[in-house]
Structure formats: structure tokens, C-alpha cells
Amino acid sequence: MLKAHHVLSFLNQCNNVNTLSQIHAHVITNGYFTIPSISNKLLNSYYALSNSLLLCQFVFHQIKNPKTLHWNSIIKAFSQSPNALEAIHYYNQMALFHSSRPNCSTFSFLLKACEKSKGGRKCKEIHGAIIRYGFxxxxxxxTNLIRSYAAFGELDSMRRVFDEMPVKDLITWNSMISCYFHMGFHSEALKLFDEMKIVDxxxxxxxxxxxxSACAHLGALDIGVKLHDLGSEKGLSDNVFVGNALIDMYAKCGSLDKAICVFDGMKNKDIFSxxxxxxGYGVHGFGDKAISFFKKMLIDGVKPDSITFLGLLCGCSHQGLVDDGIEFFHLMSSKYGLRPNVKHYGCMVDLFGRAGKLEKALDMIENSPFSNSTILWRTFLASCKIHKDVDNGEKAMNKLKESGTLNAGDCILLAGIYADAKDLEGVVRMRKMIKYEGLMTAPSWSSIDLDGQIHMFVVNDRSRVDSEEIYSKLEEMIHEATIIGYEFEGRMGSCHSEKLALALGLIKSAGGSCIRIVKNLRVCKDCHSFTKFVSKAYKREIVVRDRVRFHHFQNGLCSCKDYW
DNA sequence: GTAGGGTTAG
Structure with a gap:
């Protein structure tokens, strides 16, 4: 007969459900099932080997007097399953048994369950229980509590838990940074790092x-470079995750050369790299380069995924590589079994639309599984604006109206199309629509990173103490640009935020250095032309990252070749 | 230990 400790070691080695059943039978006939460590090991093994919650429940209910470790195992199993709410049900059952009390692990699993089951209110209840039990x-x-609150967007509760923790370790701090990052509070994430330096x-x-990644979103190149240095000093250069984040940061901050540098220096590359x-090449408008990296990737034996194709299609649409785009779109499903999602279709609509093939773009939408997608119609509307197509523009507008998601940006686009067609009545109609429907616009902003300090501007911004200086610099810039051929083509009296950011950049940065600006919307025609002339007049390289791509301005020209 | 942390698109 097997001794109890032999049973345990068998259970530890067991790697299939059949053997597990045999050991289970043996355990029962020899009365070992009453030994908590053995019954618990069985419970965990069933979940690990069969992934069947039903089997787990079956075993669990055979346990006469479940101990905390048993409750934890069943709660853990459910917390990882799609049926995460059931974990909370077991926790409530647990409270009815006086023989077992929840412990730290119980609460960690429960919080995970909340996170999965979108139980925001449950999270608060469990917080209360954690306090009552003294954990x-x-x-x-x-740390789990912080992550759960973050998952529900409860920023204040998250911060309160963090601030009230008497002892925090590195994982706690990292979790906070990760939460801020995932909630989109990128500057807060960076600020937290400053706090980390103070507490050492x-x-x-x-x-x-x-x-x-926060730097990538903010376009904060200077901070990113400092972090890169810190990482190298700490010997993190071979960390694939760090390497990948560096590539993305450099690419998104407009420094493709450095991105390539990191990429080439990586010993181990994965699909993320x-x-x-x-x-990176795609959003910078270098579709051909993106394609050449794709070929290298295949030679390297890395299988592309749907994100690879998104990057490729994006590159093709920005560079006008229509035929290549069509080829990749078909290749992804025919050769790699990847079903294009709405974003891939979005790239295709953009690819055709930008290239002036509006009927093809329309075909693409109508023959896609996403013919009601507002993203696709909005993309199409933007193409109609580029190609001044009133009929198709109105068609897109009607679709957006039907969907009930019409926003002010759509009306402004169509108003622009009417304006180009000299249809002033149409322009007025759009202005009225914005007013009467109470449509909102997202506030537009531009930012510039100067010595690790992010400066943000909105349209007609006069909020800064140095506004006077910025506006007079701008006046000088307009003068200089006009001398070499710039002509204003916007609305009088309106000054877009990127011009202000550009002025500050010229005031504060060293002569000859590259000026980098990040915008949350697309760059307008006037600002685009203005920036070209400024790059020439002041002999400066200017990189503007807009909502979807990069523009590299140098000596009066832009890398997008006015195709954006 | 039965317990906490990782990147790409949008």
C-alpha cells in the first residue's frame, strides 16, 4: 500500500487526467481523502490537467469539512475562469463555515475574480472585508486591490489604497505605474517614477x-532617452520586453534611426520587436521599408500576426502603395489564416480613399462584415474631403447620422467639402447642425517636450506667462515664412495649437536641433504648409506626430509628400 | 506558497 507522502509525490508527477482518476480512487479506498494536503492537491490537479470546473466542483463537494486551502483552490479556479463571479459565490459560502477563515490568498484571488467579472461594486465590498479581517x-x-480599482477606473480609490500602504515594495510601485499607464494617465505614470527615486x-x-510606453504615448523623447540610459546601466539591455518598449518609444517619438539601432542590437527578437x-515604419509613411522588414521577418522564421499586417497596411496606405496593400490584405487570410478585422478594413478604405479610388473604398465597406461600422464611414468621409467629393461625402454623413454617433468632427469635414465646392449654404447647414444637435468636439491640443518638460497648447492659447513672447515669435515666423512663399489659408483670427508649440520650440531649443511636436488630431492643410516653410526659413528639422502618422519637415518639404 | 508586476494596434 502506498503511504500518504508517496501519494502526494505521485500527484505531483501526474500529468494526465486518467492517471489522476486512478490515484483519486486509490486515495478514497485508503482513506487518504481526509488529509487536507492530499484532497487539495487532487482538487488543484483536476483543474490543472482537465481545466474542468465541473470536476473541481465535484471533488470540492466531496470534502466534508473544507479548510481555507480548499476554499482558496476552488476560488482560484473560478477566478481564472470566464465564470469568475462564481468565485465570489464560493467566498460567501465560506463565511457560513466556521471551520475556515479567509486569508490573504483568498482575497488576492477574489480581487482577480472582480477584475475579470467587471464587479466594480463587489470590489468595494471585498475591500471592506479585507479591512475587517485585518489584511x-x-x-x-x-497591490491586488490597487489593480482591481484601476480596472474599474476608480482612480481615487486606487490612489488612496496606495497612499495608505505603510510599506510598499517594487512590485507595488510597478503596479501603480502600470495602472496609470493602462488608464491613459501617462504623465502620472512618469511622475510616479520621480516619487520612486525619492523613496529609493x-x-x-x-x-x-x-x-x-508612457513616453511613447506622450512623445517624450528626452525622458525616454534617460530611461534608456538607466536601463543600460542596470544591465537590462538584453531584456526583450525593455528592448521592444524602446523600439516603440523611439519610433513613436519620431526617432526611427534609434529604433533601428535598438532593434539591430537585440539578441533575442520576438513578434513584438x-x-x-x-x-513604426508604417506610421512614418515608409511603407516600402515596412515591407522590407516584413520580408526579413519571414526569412528569420517569425510568423506574422494580425498586428503585423495592420502595420503593413498602414504603411501602404500612407505611401499610396495601393497594389501592395491589396496583396497583403489577401495574403493575411489566404496564407496565414488571419481574418481581417475592422481595423484592417479601415486601412483598406483609407488606402483606396486616399488614392482617390473612392468607389473601390465604398465597395470595400459595403462588401465587408463591417458595413455598419462608423469607423469605416468616418474614414471614407475623410477621403471624400481630400478628394472634394460632395456626393460620397453626403452618403457617408447619412450613414453616420443613421448610426446615431455623429460628432462635430464629421460635420466639420463635410462643411469643408461644401466649402471646397463653394456651397456656402452647405457650410451654414453643417454649422447649424453642430449647434442644434449639441454636438461636441474633442479639444484639440499640441505638445512639445523640452528637456523632459511637456508643454501643452490648445487653440488660441494665451494661458501661459510667456504667451506674449510666443505670439511675437509667431509673428516673426509668419513674416519669415511669407517672404519665401507661405500663404495663410485658414480662418482669420484662429491660431492652431501646433503653431504655438512650434514657436515655443524655436524660442527654447538649441539652434539646429530637431523640434518634435505631438498632436491629438490630424494636422490641417495650413499648419502643414506653414511648418514646411518654417523648416526652410529657420533651417530646422521638425517632426510632427499627428493622430495617425508622422510628418518629417526638412528644408521646405515633408516626408508625407503632401499625401496624408 | 495557496498570493501581486511586462511590450506592439485601437
Whole structure:
């Protein structure tokens, strides 16, 4: 007969459900099932080997007097399943048994369950229980609490838990950075790193990945470079996650050369590395380069995924590589079994639309599984604006109206189409529509990173103490640009935020250095032309990242070749 | 330990 400790070691080695059933039978006939460590091991093994919650439940209900470890195992199993709410049900059952009390692990699993089952209110209840049971001081529990609150967008609760923790370790700090990052509070994530320096907890690869991604979103190149240096000093150069985040950061901050540098220096590359570099070239408008990296990727034996193709299609549409785009679109499903999603269709609509093939773009939408997608119709509307097509523009507008998601940006686009067609009545109609329907516009902004300090501007911004200086610099710039051929073509009295950011850049940055600006919307025709002339008049390289792509201005020309 | 952290698109 097998001794109990032999059974345990068998269970540990067991790697299939059939053997597990045999051991299970043996355990029952020999009365070992009453030994908590054995019944718990069985419970966990069933979940690990069969992934069947039903089997877990079956075993669990055979346990006469479940102990905390049993409850934890069943709660953990459910917390990882799509049926995560059931975990909370088991926790409530647990409270009815006086023989077992929840412990730290119980709460960690429960919080995971909340996160999965979108139980925002449950999260608060569990927080209460954590306080009652006296586990608030536990670092793991609190860290999980932070993540759960973040998952529900409860920024204040998240911060309160963090601030009230008497002891925090690196994982706690990293979790906070990660939460801020995922909630879109990129500057907050970077600020947290400054706080980390003060308390001296150090940092690791996990910290860097999120911080670099935050820089990527903000276009904060200077901070990104400092983080790169810190990582190298700490010997994190071979960390694939850090490397990938660096590629993305450099690409998104407009520094493709450095992105390539990091990419080439990586010992181990994965699909993220390739995708980041391909998308990087794609959004910068270098579709041909993106394609050449795609070919290298295949030679390297890396299988492309749907994000790879998104980067490729994006590159093709920005560079007007219509035939290549069509080829990749077909290739992704025919050769790689990847079904194009709405974003791939969006790229195709953009590809055809931008190239002036509006009927093809329309075909693409109407023959796609996403013919009601507002994203696709909005993309189409933007193409109609570029090609001054009133009829198709109105068609897109009607679709957007039907969907009930019409926004002010759509009306402004169509108003622009009417204006180009000299249809002033149409322009007025759009202005009225915005007013009467109470449509909102997202506030447009531009930012510039100067020595690690992010400066944000909105349209007609006069909020800064140095506004006087900025506006007088701008006047000088307009003068200089006009001398070499610039003509204003916007609305009188309106000054777009990127011109202000550009003026500040010229005032504050060293002569000859590259000026980098990030915008949340697309660059307008006038600002685009103005920036070209400024790059020539002041002999400066200017990189503008707009909502969808990059523009490299140099000596009066832009990398997009006025195709954007 | 039965417990907490990672990147690409949008």
C-alpha cells in the first residue's frame, strides 16, 4: 500500500487526467481523502490537467469539512475562469463555515475574480472585508486591490489604497505605474517614477516597460532617452520586453534611426520587436521599408500576426502603395489564416480613399462584415474631403447620422467639402447642425517636450506667462515664412495649437536641433504648409506626430509628400 | 506558497 507522502509525490508527477482518476480512487479506498494536503492537491490537479470546473466542483463537494486551502483552490479556479463571479459565490459560502477563515490568498484571488467579472461594486465590498479581517497591511493584497480599482477606473480609490500602504515594495510601485499607464494617465505614470527615486525603491525591467510606453504615448523623447540610459546601466539591455518598449518609444517619438539601432542590437527578437519596427515604419509613411522588414521577418522564421499586417497596411496606405496593400490584405487570410478585422478594413478604405479610388473604398465597406461600422464611414468621409467629393461625402454623413454617433468632427469635414465646392449654404447647414444637435468636439491640443518638460497648447492659447513672447515669435515666423512663399489659408483670427508649440520650440531649443511636436488630431492643410516653410526659413528639422502618422519637415518639404 | 508586476494596434 502506498503511504500518504508517496501519494502526494505521485500527484505531483501526474500529468494526465486518467492517471489522476486512478490515484483519486486509490486515495478514497485508503482513506487518504481526509488529509487536507492530499484532497487539495487532487482538487488543484483536476483543474490543472482537465481545466474542468465541473470536476473541481465535484471533488470540492466531496470534502466534508473544507479548510481555507480548499476554499482558496476552488476560488482560484473560478477566478481564472470566464465564470469568475462564481468565485465570489464560493467566498460567501465560506463565511457560513466556521471551520475556515479567509486569508490573504483568498482575497488576492477574489480581487482577480472582480477584475475579470467587471464587479466594480463587489470590489468595494471585498475591500471592506479585507479591512475587517485585518489584511490591509498585506502588501500582496493591497497591490491586488490597487489593480482591481484601476480596472474599474476608480482612480481615487486606487490612489488612496496606495497612499495608505505603510510599506510598499517594487512590485507595488510597478503596479501603480502600470495602472496609470493602462488608464491613459501617462504623465502620472512618469511622475510616479520621480516619487520612486525619492523613496529609493530602485526600478527594474517591469518599471521601464511601462515608463517607456508612457513616453511613447506622450512623445517624450528626452525622458525616454534617460530611461534608456538607466536601463543600460542596470544591465537590462538584453531584456526583450525593455528592448521592444524602446523600439516603440523611439519610433513613436519620431526617432526611427534609434529604433533601428535598438532593434539591430537585440539578441533575442520576438513578434513584438518585428511588429513594433514594421508599424513604426508604417506610421512614418515608409511603407516600402515596412515591407522590407516584413520580408526579413519571414526569412528569420517569425510568423506574422494580425498586428503585423495592420502595420503593413498602414504603411501602404500612407505611401499610396495601393497594389501592395491589396496583396497583403489577401495574403493575411489566404496564407496565414488571419481574418481581417475592422481595423484592417479601415486601412483598406483609407488606402483606396486616399488614392482617390473612392468607389473601390465604398465597395470595400459595403462588401465587408463591417458595413455598419462608423469607423469605416468616418474614414471614407475623410477621403471624400481630400478628394472634394460632395456626393460620397453626403452618403457617408447619412450613414453616420443613421448610426446615431455623429460628432462635430464629421460635420466639420463635410462643411469643408461644401466649402471646397463653394456651397456656402452647405457650410451654414453643417454649422447649424453642430449647434442644434449639441454636438461636441474633442479639444484639440499640441505638445512639445523640452528637456523632459511637456508643454501643452490648445487653440488660441494665451494661458501661459510667456504667451506674449510666443505670439511675437509667431509673428516673426509668419513674416519669415511669407517672404519665401507661405500663404495663410485658414480662418482669420484662429491660431492652431501646433503653431504655438512650434514657436515655443524655436524660442527654447538649441539652434539646429530637431523640434518634435505631438498632436491629438490630424494636422490641417495650413499648419502643414506653414511648418514646411518654417523648416526652410529657420533651417530646422521638425517632426510632427499627428493622430495617425508622422510628418518629417526638412528644408521646405515633408516626408508625407503632401499625401496624408 | 495557496498570493501581486511586462511590450506592439485601437
Amino acid at each position: 490591509v497591511l498585506d502588501m500582496v493584497v493591497s 525603491v530602485g526600478f527594474d525591467g517591469f518599471s521601464l516597460v511601462h515608463l517607456l 518585428w511588429n513594433s519596427i514594421i508599424s
